[in-house]
Amino acid sequence: MALLRRVWFQIHWFIGITAGSVLVVIGLSGATLSFRAEITDLLNPIPAASAAPALAPPALVARVQAEMPGRRIATVAVSTEPGRAARIGFAPPPGERRGETRFADPATGALLPDPVGEHFFEFVEELHRWLLLPRDDGKPITGSLAGLLLLLALSGLYLRWPRRPFAWRQWLRIDFALRGRAFLWNLHAVVGTVALLAYVVSTTTGMYWAFDGLRKAVDGAAGEGRVVRAERAPADAPVTLDLARVWQAFVDTTGGDWTQVTLRLPARNGTQVEAVYLRTHTEHERARNRLYLQAATGETLRHERYADKPPLGRFVNSIYPLHMGTYWGLPGRIVMMLTSLGLALFAISGWMMYLGRRRTAKAVRAERARLDAVAVPATAGDAGQVLVAFASQTGHAERLALQTASALQAAGVAAVVRPVSALSADALLHFRQVLWVASSFGEGDPSDSARAFAREFARQSGPGLRHLRYGLLALGDRHYATFCGFGRKLDHDLHNQGAQPLFPMVEVDGEDPAALARWHDALRETFGVRDAVWPVSTAPVFDAWRLDGRRLLNAGSQGDPLFEIELRRVSGSDAVNWTPGALVEIVPRQMHDDGAPAPAPRSYSVASIPSDGAVQLLVRQARHDNGLGVASGWLTVGAPMGAELALRLVANPGFALPDDARPCIFIGNGSGFAGLRALLRERARRGHGRNWLVFGERQAAHDGFGADEVAAWQAGGLVARADFVYSRDQAQRVYVQDRLREAGEVLKQWVDEEGAIVFVCGSLEGMAPGVDAALTEVLGESGMDALIAEGRYRRDVY
Numbered sequence: 001m002a003l004l005r006r007v008w009f010q011i012h013w014f015i016g017i018t019a020g021s022v023l024v025v026i027g028l029s030g031a032t033l034s035f036r037a038e039i040t041d042l043l044n045p046i047p048a049a050s051a052a053p054a055l056a057p058p059a060l061v062a063r064v065q066a067e068m069p070g071r072r073i074a075t076v077a078v079s080t081e082p083g084r085a086a087r088i089g090f091a092p093p094p095g096e097r098r099g100e101t102r103f104a105d106p107a108t109g110a111l112l113p114d115p116v117g118e119h120f121f122e123f124v125e126e127l128h129r130w131l132l133l134p135r136d137d138g139k140p141i142t143g144s145l146a147g148l149l150l151l152l153a154l155s156g157l158y159l160r161w162p163r164r165p166f167a168w169r170q171w172l173r174i175d176f177a178l179r180g181r182a183f184l185w186n187l188h189a190v191v192g193t194v195a196l197l198a199y200v201v202s203t204t205t206g207m208y209w210a211f212d213g214l215r216k217a218v219d220g221a222a223g224e225g226r227v228v229r230a231e232r233a234p235a236d237a238p239v240t241l242d243l244a245r246v247w248q249a250f251v252d253t254t255g256g257d258w259t260q261v262t263l264r265l266p267a268r269n270g271t272q273v274e275a276v277y278l279r280t281h282t283e284h285e286r287a288r289n290r291l292y293l294q295a296a297t298g299e300t301l302r303h304e305r306y307a308d309k310p311p312l313g314r315f316v317n318s319i320y321p322l323h324m325g326t327y328w329g330l331p332g333r334i335v336m337m338l339t340s341l342g343l344a345l346f347a348i349s350g351w352m353m354y355l356g357r358r359r360t361a362k363a364v365r366a367e368r369a370r371l372d373a374v375a376v377p378a379t380a381g382d383a384g385q386v387l388v389a390f391a392s393q394t395g396h397a398e399r400l401a402l403q404t405a406s407a408l409q410a411a412g413v414a415a416v417v418r419p420v421s422a423l424s425a426d427a428l429l430h431f432r433q434v435l436w437v438a439s440s441f442g443e444g445d446p447s448d449s450a451r452a453f454a455r456e457f458a459r460q461s462g463p464g465l466r467h468l469r470y471g472l473l474a475l476g477d478r479h480y481a482t483f484c485g486f487g488r489k490l491d492h493d494l495h496n497q498g499a500q501p502l503f504p505m506v507e508v509d510g511e512d513p514a515a516l517a518r519w520h521d522a523l524r525e526t527f528g529v530r531d532a533v534w535p536v537s538t539a540p541v542f543d544a545w546r547l548d549g550r551r552l553l554n555a556g557s558q559g560d561p562l563f564e565i566e567l568r569r570v571s572g573s574d575a576v577n578w579t580p581g582a583l584v585e586i587v588p589r590q591m592h593d594d595g596a597p598a599p600a601p602r603s604y605s606v607a608s609i610p611s612d613g614a615v616q617l618l619v620r621q622a623r624h625d626n627g628l629g630v631a632s633g634w635l636t637v638g639a640p641m642g643a644e645l646a647l648r649l650v651a652n653p654g655f656a657l658p659d660d661a662r663p664c665i666f667i668g669n670g671s672g673f674a675g676l677r678a679l680l681r682e683r684a685r686r687g688h689g690r691n692w693l694v695f696g697e698r699q700a701a702h703d704g705f706g707a708d709e710v711a712a713w714q715a716g717g718l719v720a721r722a723d724f725v726y727s728r729d730q731a732q733r734v735y736v737q738d739r740l741r742e743a744g745e746v747l748k749q750w751v752d753e754e755g756a757i758v759f760v761c762g763s764l765e766g767m768a769p770g771v772d773a774a775l776t777e778v779l780g781e782s783g784m785d786a787l788i789a790e791g792r793y794r795r796d797v798y
């Protein structure tokens with residue numbers, strides 16, 4: 001599977017960077033031709049005199065012939081549209097294929113100068129159809145390019161096929177919140193999908209004209225393109241044409257039901273006139289009828305009506321309007337024009353992604369060289385060696401894995417770097433320490449090359465990795481619904497197999513320098529790494545905020561003090577906005593100003609919603625042997641009221657409410673009430689009342705800080721059920737996961753039958769895995785998989 005994707009990917013980008021630019025030329029020229037007739041009309045306004053009644057073809061031909069004696073007129077085309085110029089086609093000079101075309105004033109028959117813009121459009125048409133090459137050389141080239149565009153479109157569809165193909169948002173949503181490569185990818189994929197149908201139509205129809213063999217085969221199958229031999233007079237007989245009788249016969253036969261007609265006049269010893277006409281209510285501009293009339297008498301020889309054609313014949317005649325989009329009227333033309341222009345967008349976004357990949361590949365090569373330079377000799381299979389395993393789609397994880405290994409080597413720790421795709425089933429048995437760098441792709445999935453490993457790894461059970469200690473750097477982007485999905489899954493699977501974390505998983509949003517610094521810190525503490533140089537991207541922008549309120553929520557609790565902290569922005573009158581479920585990152589400013597090293601930002605879930613008028617947090621005061629936690633200590637006791645701090649709001653779409661009133665289950669413990677409270681407040685504000693809260697703390701008497709607000713919601717019908725689970729109010733300890741098991745029936749009904757979304761907020765240790773296990777027990781493995789796959793399991797755990 002991974003191989004197949006690789007092959008298609010290679011095909012896609014190779015065609016993209018080779019044929020892409022020529023396809024852009026074909027696309028842009030095609031778009032230019034979309035409104036050729038309208039533009040030509042605009043450039044050539046009809047002279048007022050032409051508003052007089054149009055001449056019938058016999059008089060018209062006579063006038064033109066008088067003006068150009070000695071030139072044989074081969075075709076004359078007229079229209080019932082007032083003022084539209086008649087078109088006169090002269091027979092080609094001997095030895096040439098095409099004769100001259102001139103326009104004539106429909107009222108006077110006077111030949112008009114060539115319409116303005118005509119030469120330009122002819123040039124553009126030759127560019128579009130033959131790339132300005134000789135026609136017979138150019139045609140197969142543009143035909144092949146059309147084939148390549150079809151392949152690009154179809155391979156693109158294959159490459160972007162989402163895991164949940166029925167979720168329309170996956171297909172069609174352009175997410176303007178995304179940045180860099182992720183945005184380019186999203187744009188490329190969504191616009192490509194929208195344009196796909198148009199490309200299938202324009203390329204297949206284009207190939208029909210480009211390849212003569214194909215056209216003949218299709219025409220033959222449809223019974224089209226037959227040349228019907230007309231009866232001929234003896235070779236030396238002069239042409240006998242009575243155009244007045246022929247025209248009268250045409251008008252009689254059609255009953256005046258025509259809007260455009262082209263009369264093909266007989267040449268040499270020909271005996272018939274062919275009238276190709278469109279009826280008043282025509283399906284499209286190629287729904288042509290043909291009437292063959294005796295040149296001398298106007299007698300009808302044959303009448304081929306479009307309506308009488310078999311379906312395949314009608315289809316073949318629809319190829320041109322399909323190609324132009326006119327088959328679907330004005331909307332079709334507009335779509336075709338926009339999708340032709342869209343080729344430029346693909347080329348630009350495709351090239352940008354390609355160049356981005358090249359840049360990353362170059363950086364990866366440089367990292368490899370750096371790693372080789374600091375190699376520490378290690379005996380093969382040395383269990384002291386650290387394995388640095390990476391799963392990377394576009395190279396970022398690989399680069400960080402190499403940097404990590406270099407940093408280890410520089411600190412004298414032997415390290416070996418491997419892609420997870422190269423890890424055999426028992427490879428992990430040979431190492432005692434593994435550092436993973438894993439990115440997520442698609443919908444929180446592993447990268448293509450890591451899929452097989454991830455599948456296999458998830459299947460293993462039992463404590464087979466009890467000997468292993470690991471660190472995990474999960475790369476992702478918070479704008480995706482499943483932030484760091486693969487990293488979290490890997491963490492879960494490692495844990496299940498008995499491996500022990502060396503330090504908590506580090507999740508990186510984009511290239512967040514603070515998160516990378518945390519990884520570096522962890523390496524320093526665990527392996528003594530000192531001088532690694534980490535890529536520092538543009539630092540995120542923090543605003544100045546003020547500490548505006550502080551309230552102890554759990555006086556007398558057995559647990560550490562929990563405070564509600566209220567913060568307001570210092571300057572700027574514009575309202576601060578955020579989506580409920582968002583996080584903040586805080587740098588306690590004063591500690592930084594005191595000359596102490598700038599502490600890395602700390603993240604907290606926002607416990608309020610914008611209409612509350614302030615950012616509220618629930619902060620647990622962390623107590624260590626050497627004093628209070630840096631940030632929590634400062635926020636809960638150190639900072640005087642009104643103290644300033646640097647803060648930024650961080651979106652957390654993986655923990656966002658649905659737009660609709662779908663049922664939601666909110667599960668959490670301790671300070672995790674923060675995230676749940678924000679979501680519940682928002683649900684209450686919207687009047688969406690199908691909510692179930694399962695919340696755990698220690699004792700009702702001291703830790704019941706959320707109970708009143710929830711009780712008020714319950715009384716108002718805005719919370720359907722609330723379970724407060726106090727672990728220490730009875731002899732036996734009980735936790736939220738126990739309550740979930742007890743209420744299994746109801747839980748199943750909410751999730752399976754009502755499609756509820758499950759939100760979990762709180763501690764990663766104990767609560768989150770416990771809830772995970774209880775949910776899996778109640779819903780079953782497959783039910784749980786479905787919950788995750790459908791994006792209905794939304795967590796903010798720390």
Ligand SMILES: Cc1cc2nc3c(=O)[nH]c(=O)nc-3n(C[C@H](O)[C@H](O)[C@H](O)COP(=O)(O)O)c2cc1C
Nearest residue numbers: 392393394395396397439440444476477480483484
């Ligand atoms: C098409 C695309 C899809 C992505 N999907 C996710 C996702 O579902 N969840 C997530 O957290 N990050 C997602 N990301 C972000 C990547 O995980 C992140 O950019 C990472 O740094 C890429 O590392 P890599 O270059 O090693 O693959 C996605 C990125 C792209 C380009």
